[in-house]
Amino acid sequence: MTLRIEDLPKEELFGQGNGGCKACGAAIAGRQAMKVLGERTIITIPASCMATLGGNNQKTAWKIPFYHTLFEMAPAVSSGIRAALEIQGVNDVNVVSWGGDAGSADIGFQALTGAAERNEHMIHVCYDNEMYMNTGGQQSSQTPLYALTSNDHIGKPVKKKNMLAIMEAHGLDYVASASIAYPFDLMEKFQNALANPGFSYIHILAPCYRGWQIPGEKTIEFARLAVESGLWELFEVKKGVRTRTHEPSLIPVADYLLPQGRFKNISKKAVEEIQTSITKYYGRGDK
Amino acid sequence: MAKNLPIVPTAKPGSMAETPAGSTWREKRPVLMNCTCLEVTLYCPDGALSIVEGKVSLDLNLCKGCGICANECKDGGIQMVPEYTGAQGVFPVKGEE
Ligand SMILES: Cc1ncc(C[n+]2csc(CCOP(=O)(O)OP(=O)(O)O)c2C)c(N)n1
Ligand code: SF4
Ligand code: SF4
Ligand SMILES: [Mg+2]
Numbered sequence: 001m002t003l004r005i006e007d008l009p010k011e012e013l014f015g016q017g018n019g020g021c022k023a024c025g026a027a028i029a030g031r032q033a034m035k036v037l038g039e040r041t042i043i044t045i046p047a048s049c050m051a052t053l054g055g056n057n058q059k060t061a062w063k064i065p066f067y068h069t070l071f072e073m074a075p076a077v078s079s080g081i082r083a084a085l086e087i088q089g090v091n092d093v094n095v096v097s098w099g100g101d102a103g104s105a106d107i108g109f110q111a112l113t114g115a116a117e118r119n120e121h122m123i124h125v126c127y128d129n130e131m132y133m134n135t136g137g138q139q140s141s142q143t144p145l146y147a148l149t150s151n152d153h154i155g156k157p158v159k160k161k162n163m164l165a166i167m168e169a170h171g172l173d174y175v176a177s178a179s180i181a182y183p184f185d186l187m188e189k190f191q192n193a194l195a196n197p198g199f200s201y202i203h204i205l206a207p208c209y210r211g212w213q214i215p216g217e218k219t220i221e222f223a224r225l226a227v228e229s230g231l232w233e234l235f236e237v238k239k240g241v242r243t244r245t246h247e248p249s250l251i252p253v254a255d256y257l258l259p260q261g262r263f264k265n266i267s268k269k270a271v272e273e274i275q276t277s278i279t280k281y282y283g284r285g286d287k
Numbered sequence: 288m289a290k291n292l293p294i295v296p297t298a299k300p301g302s303m304a305e306t307p308a309g310s311t312w313r314e315k316r317p318v319l320m321n322c323t324c325l326e327v328t329l330y331c332p333d334g335a336l337s338i339v340e341g342k343v344s345l346d347l348n349l350c351k352g353c354g355i356c357a358n359e360c361k362d363g364g365i366q367m368v369p370e371y372t373g374a375q376g377v378f379p380v381k382g383e384e
Contacts, residue, residue, distance in 0.1 A: 005325045005338070015334040017303030022312065022351035027332035035329075042292060060295045061303040093292070183329040217354030217367075220330050 003184050003191070008035045011063075018061040020053030023216030025206035025223065027053060028180045029127045030098070033204075036190040039064055041094040042081055046074040046108050048100035049134045049208075050127060071107045074099050075115035078122045094194060095122040101142035102132045104203075105163045116170040119198040123190075126163060126201070129208035137211040144231075146270055147262045149211075155265045167201040168237055174200035176236035176245075180207075181224035185234055185245050192236065205232045213261020225256040230278040253278055304349065309333060313352035315367040319345055322364030327356045 013034040020027045026049050034041075042065045045051040051068045054061045069077045074097035082095045097115075099108045104126035112124055131149050132138040139149040141161040148155050168175050174196040178186040186204065193200035207223050209216040226232040227248055234246040253275050257263045294300040322343045328336040335349035336356060357365040 005329070010337065012301075012304075012334040012337075015332065016301065016349050017305070017307035017309070018333060019303065019308065020332065022309065022332070023353035023355055024332045028330060028355075031332070031334060032329055040292070055295070055298065055303050057295060057297045059302045059306075060298040060300065062294060063300040065292045065294055180330075183326065215354075217358040219332075219353075220355055220359050 003036075003187050008187075009038070011039070013037075013039055013041075013063045014054070014061060016061065018053045019055065020049060021210060021216075023209050023219045024049070024053065025129060025180055025208055025219050026050045026100070026127050028219070029125075029186075029204045029206040032180060032183045032186050033125065033190055034064075036187045036194070037064075037094050037096065040092050041065075041096055042078075043067070043096045043098055044069050044074040044077045044081070045098045046100075046103040047071040047134065048103050049129075050098060050100060052134060069097075071103060073111045074103060074108060075120070075122070075124050076111040078124075079115050079118065079120045082121055095120075096125065097122065098125045098127065100133070101126060101128045101130060101140045104128075105141045105161060113166075113170070116167060116172060116199050116201065119172070121197055121199070123193045123200045123202060126203045127206045128203060129206055129211055130160070131208070131211045133208050133211050137208075145274075146266045148213075148265060149262070155263075164201075164203055167203075170199075172201060172237075173198050173239050174236070176200075176202050177232065177234055178202055178204045179223050179227050179232060179234060180204065181220050181227060182234060182246060189236055189245075192238065211262065213264075214259065222256070222260070225251065229253045229256040230282055231256060231274075248282070250278070250282060304334075307333075307349050309351040310348055313350060313370050315352045315354060316347060316350060316370050317345060317352070317354070317356050317365050318368055319343055320364045320366055322356075322360045322362070324359075324361045324364070327359050327365070330355050330359050 015031040044067045046069050078095050078097040130143050137150040143156045144160045146155040176189040207219050228251045230248045230250050235244045254271050333349050335346050354367050357367045
């Protein structure tokens with residue numbers, strides 16, 4: 001099951017010539033996922049950067065069928081695609097809906113929870129850049145506590161909504177978090193999702209350097225720091241059994257938070273509080 | 288049945304790669320010195336890096352010059368160099384053929 005780079009298909013089913021910014025974490029997530037999903041895949045994407053950067057009616061960066069849906073409904077459209085495939089007796093196609101944090105956790109949530117409840121045979125991916133980037137970086141339910149967004153000059157006063165826990169609560173057979181800095185972990189989770197004949201949910205932390213106010217070349221580096229600081233836990237829940245898939249080294253959370261422009265208002269006390277809760281969560285502290 | 292899935296009915300599959308606009312934004316470009324970590328190909332957002340005969344290979348037409356590959360290459364085998372430097376011309380790069 002363990003993937004090796006030599007085994008990956010050479011073909012680029014998505015990404016080449018895409019219209020996104022340089023250093024786009026969402027595009028990286030798409031490329032890594034497509035290495036496993038393969039050419040027999042139909043993807044729906046609601047309004048978002050990922051939809052826009054994939055092209056339009058004249059030109060496309062995709063080599064698989066890609067449908068740019070309205071914001072509220074990618075998982076509903078994918079449910080319909082699965083039904084249409086089933087009625088035609090086509091069983092070898094992977095059906096995926098792929099939304100941003102707003103397209104999954106906020107505006108797109110009702111279609112997502114419906115498809116999950118019905119246990120549709122599909123994968124929903126939330127690529128999470130923790131804000132509404134395509135419209136200029138507004139706050140979402142996935143924006144972390146204290147982060148600045150374009151519509152807020154103080155910093156988010158409430159916590160990031162725990163989407164993985166919400167999706168787990170649907171009783172799904174496969175739920176996983178992933179990060180673009182750990183491509184093999186990510187790709188193995190896509191393999192596991194493909195093996196599940198029902199609904200699977202994968203939530204990928206995919207930094208956006210513009211929104212996070214970090215240098216573009218550090219997109220992967222910050223994705224890695226999020227994991228190694230313990231703030232973004234890599235795990236999967238397979239048929240109710242939860243496994244941590246990467247044991248973080250627990251570098252100080254300050255090393256992840258403070259270099260990012262979006263956390264420039266964070267207080268020393270707030271950083272200490274976050275550190276205390278992380279240390280406690282991983283059970284490596286005194287308490 | 289449904290052997291060939293329709294991509295976008297009016298667009299040729301992968302057609303954005305034929306006229307990639309992003310390479311014209313490039314301020315710096317990567318130079319592969321002796322990069323041996325094949326994983327960097329998975330970090331490129333634009334599919335500009337591939338593995339050819341066991342080695343990392345670069346297609347500059349697709350590269351936006353983001354610098355991720357140079358930042359991630361473990362052995363420092365990729366170096367970013369300025370694309371143009373005004374009146375001085377392009378800086379010579381050590382080790383580049
Ligand atoms: C119903 C509806 N409301 C608002 C918009 C405008 N809109 C387009 S993309 C977007 C933000 C998308 O955010 P997210 O899903 O996080 O994806 P990102 O752009 O961050 O990748 C918004 C608000 C829309 N297209 N449709
Ligand atoms: S704004 Fe961010 S998420 Fe959107 S295309 Fe640019 S880098 Fe990607
Ligand atoms: S600079 Fe960026 S776009 Fe160019 S090859 Fe490296 S990772 Fe890819
Ligand atoms: Mg977003």
